[in-house]
Amino acid sequence: METPIEVSGLVKTFGRTRALDGLDLTVRAGEVHGFLGPNGAGKSTAIRALLGLLRTDAGDVRLLGGDPWRDAVALHRRLAYVPGDVTLWPNLSGGEVIDLLGRMRGGLDPARRAELLDSFELDPRKKGRAYSKGNRQKVGLVAALASDVELLILDEPTSGLDPLMEEVFQHWVRRARADGRTVLLSSHILAEVEALCDRVTIIRNGRDVETGTLSELRHLRRTSIEAEVTGSVDGLGQLGGVHDLRVDGQRVRFDVEDAALDAALRRLTEIGVRSLTSQPPTLEELFLRHYQAEQVRS
Amino acid sequence: MSPFTGTRHLVRLILRRDRVVLPIWILLLAVLPASYASAYAELYQTADERAAYLANTASNPSIVALLGPVFGDSIGALTVQRAGMLVLVAALASLLTVVRHTRTEEEAGRRELLGATVLGRYAGLTAALLVTYAANVLLGLLIAGGLVAAGLPGAGSLIFGAGLALTGVAFATVGGLAAQLTESAGGARGIGLGVLGLAFVLRLAGDAGGSGGAGGKAEWLSWVSPLGWAPRVRAFAGERWWVLLLPVLFAAVVALVAYPISVRRDLGAGVLPPRLGPATAGPRLAGPFGLAWRLHRGQLLGWTLGFGLLGLVLGGAADAAADAVQGNQQVADILARLGGTATLAEAYLGSSLSLTALAAAGYGIQAALRARAEETAGRAEPLLATAVSRSRWLAAHLLFALLGPVVVLAVAGLATGLSYGLSVGDVGGELLRLLGVGLAQVPAVWVLAGLAALLVGWLPRFSSAAWAVLAGCLLLGQIGAVLKLSQWALDVSPFTHTPQVLGDNWTVTPLVALTVITAALLALALRTFQTRDIPTQ
Structure with missing residues (x-):
């Protein structure tokens, strides 16, 4: 099976701004791939280049085995795209837009359409101008998820959805993966990416800074340990790989590199442990670490 | 906080956003009557020529129906008839301006942004109306000034300008009311244009039977139509100043209806329920x-x-x-x-x-x-x-x-x-x-x-x-x-x-x-x- 998305060294400039600056991105067949980055990092630009809407300046883009610029029409038949800000025609009803987009992609599954409308609690009879932001997103999502396509490209699709609908969205993305579809999910909502994605690419300033499975990303990262100890914590701070040690009476908190975890835990049990919690680094922390590094530099 | 708090800021915002459009339509409408006056003065120099023009053309029923009645063969009276369409244009521009700064803003969500700041409940509607009223007053004065400069009598020039301006004011207020009724700016424009169209048809029907200044059997229709009042001030032909009260009263009544509605309804909502569309697309909507x-x-x-x-x-x-x-x-x-x-x-x-x-x-x-x-x-x-x-x-x-x-x-x-x-x-x-x-x-x-x-x-x-x-x-x-x-x-x-x-x-x-x-x-x-x-x- 071909790799649905393969991007290497992608460069796109707008005037003097370098929106994409050597981006690499590989999405494997059947996975949900998180595409993560702060606003303005270049996520939407990358997606538009993937869709053949933008002309690239350098680099290589392969979409479903083809060239998205040259073979746009044929490739678009096999994918569905939801932009981050779905705008509707004021005088068309939501149902009409769903059908229109579905037909223009080459048909949608009527049973799944009905099921989607039901679970997203969307009234398809309202006119475009009458929908709230969240409901406009739902129109785009229903149209995409009801289409029989191999690849879903979702650009911050849940902006404006409430937490309940976020759950519904996650259910449908899992179902799409179970059906063997590939999903590229651009997001800055880390909980969503953590809950859904098999692999993640973090983008910053138009360049990928990190890519891999969530556990790979956590590898060589620090685990947060919080413990209540019975003895004195002497010597813990001298251990290599232990950072940010804070002692508050009998309570200790520190971050430890994975390589030093074993030694740190041994030392803790020597001291005597009454309670212990350990937390893997959240994506949030990974993300902030990159983001802060950038701010420090600038 | 008074319900008008913040009106001043909104007025300034509207003026800033309309700094191109507003002057354009004011100036365009302002120069035309004077140019008609000088054209007539040049084309029909003798009283005989004017009398012939009045008898053959200006009194022609289809011209009267289209442009409005003509009261006499003076340059001023002919000019007023010729400028009859401008009253309609001023009314249209006023209506659209008010809708654009009320319902369009609300539909786009920009009013919400402002509504969260210190803003009285009446401020949005009031600011849009004030700006449009002021634009009409300015337009009326410019028209009057232009006609005087073209050599026409002062009283007639002033009352013509006033009649046109107050018609604009009346329809600006209609726009303000229409904006309260529907959720969409398009719908509000539709209602406003419907009222304007009705007024035009009423005036047309009322004037159609007449010839020249003599009203037909159905002239009362022209008196019912807000577009019928401006010609009936009889500029340059025995001015009737009291007729100017009609558009003022009309605007006041419409405003008295619009303001309470603007407060009672929710932001973004209209009085009329939004119409629903089909749940699925018809077979032709496929590409x-x-x-x-x-x-x-x-x-x-x-x-x-x-x-x-x-x-x-x-x-x-x-x-x-x-x-x-x-x-x-x-x-x-x-x-x-x-x-x-x-x-x-x-x-x-x-x-x-x-x-x-x-x-x-x-x-x-x-x-x-x-x-x-x-x-x-x-x-x-x-x-x-x-x-x-x-x-x-x-x-x-x-x-x-x-x-x-x-x-x-x-x-x-x-x-x-x-x-x-x-x-x-x-x-x-x-x-x-x-x-x-x-x-x-x-x-x-x-x-x-x-x-x-x-x-x-x-x-x-x-x-x-x-x-x-x-x-x-x-x-x-x-x-x-x-x-x-x-x-x-x-x-x-x-x-x-x-x-x-x-x-x-x-x-x-x-x-x-x-x-x-x-x-x-x-x-x-x-x-x-x-x-x-x-x-x-």
Whole structure:
């Protein structure tokens, strides 16, 4: 099976701004791939280049085995795209837009359409101008998820959805993966990416800074340990790989590199442990670490 | 906090946002009455000429129905009648301005942004009304000043300006009420335009039976219509100042209805429930062309109706217009130069239809630029991410930019032919002849639509420059001959090349050439649209 998305060294400039600056991105067949980055990092630009809407300046883009610029029409038949800000025609009803987009992609599954409308609690009879932001997103999502396509490209699709609908969205993305579809999910909502994605690419300033499975990303990262100890914590701070040690009476908190975890835990049990919690680094922390590094530099 | 808190800030915001549009329509409407006055003064210098004009033309029932009654044969009275349409235009501009700064803002969500700041409940409506009222007062004063400068008596000038301004005020208030009723700005505009249309039809029906200043049997209809009051102040013919109270009272009553509604309803909601649409798309809404039909059909219908009405009026007035200028050599010269054909009525029809060609070009440009509007609104991108090629998507919009003008010009020609044919007793012949005149305008119109298309494809950021080109053509056509510009300069405008098909010696060559140019422009438009970024900011 071909790799649905393969991007290497992608460069796109707008005037003097370098929106994409050597981006690499590989999405494997059947996975949900998180595409993560702060606003303005270049996520939407990358997606538009993937869709053949933008002309690239350098680099290589392969979409479903083809060239998205040259073979746009044929490739678009096999994918569905939801932009981050779905705008509707004021005088068309939501149902009409769903059908229109579905037909223009080459048909949608009527049973799944009905099921989607039901679970997203969307009234398809309202006119475009009458929908709230969240409901406009739902129109785009229903149209995409009801289409029989191999690849879903979702650009911050849940902006404006409430937490309940976020759950519904996650259910449908899992179902799409179970059906063997590939999903590229651009997001800055880390909980969503953590809950859904098999692999993640973090983008910053138009360049990928990190890519891999969530556990790979956590590898060589620090685990947060919080413990209540019975003895004195002497010597813990001298251990290599232990950072940010804070002692508050009998309570200790520190971050430890994975390589030093074993030694740190041994030392803790020597001291005597009454309670212990350990937390893997959240994506949030990974993300902030990159983001802060950038701010420090600038 | 008073319910008016923040009005001042909103007024400033509106003035800042309208700093171009507002002065344009004020100035445009302000200079026209004075220019009519000086034109009449020059054309009809003796009392006899004016009396003849009054008897033959100004009192003609179809002219009275269209423009309003005429009270006397003074330059002032004739000018007031001639400016009758301007009252309608001022009312229209006022109505649209108020809707744009109330419901449009609310629909776009910008009012919510402001509503969260310190803003009284009445501030939004009040600010929009205040600005529009002030614009009308200024307009009225400028008109009065212009008429006085053109040598007309002060009292008549002032009351005419006041009548026009207060009609604007009345319809501004109607706009303010309409904006409270529906959720969408389009719906509010529809209601406002409906009221304006009703007022126009009432005045038309009321004045239709009369001739000159003598009202017909149904003159009370004109007294019911807010558009009937401005002519009835009898400017320059025994002014009736009390009539000015009518639009003021009307505006006050409408405002008294609008304000309580504006407070009682929720932000973003209307009084009338929003209409629901179908839950599934009909079979025709399946691709770019089906969608384009949905997006363009309302406009096509509106333009077609407008052109049909215009054609009926033009055709009906042709004989009267020809009579009016029968004895006047100067007018005959001008018309002959413009039309270059045998009879005066035909010259009049030819030059009138060439003016409608400019309007049709406006429609063509608007339809072509719709593609760009779709792109900037973010509605092109999701479609172009489906299995639809860029050229098909663009072609769907361009189809309406090309065929729309054909439809409206054909209808204008047919309607003109119908009413002119009725007045000269040869419907069958005139119908076909004037259909021909209408269709002969098409290739020149296409060139401008093609140019707009090329801008959308090639220089999207500058696509509104198409309007500037249209304005240039309008200027060349209207004042080029008067200024005796060189033929080379006149030839720049495609409209110069439209042949006068009512005359005998014309060839099809220029029409073919214009069509070939259009084809080239369209091919380039599609080509350049293939290779650019979407969206281009």
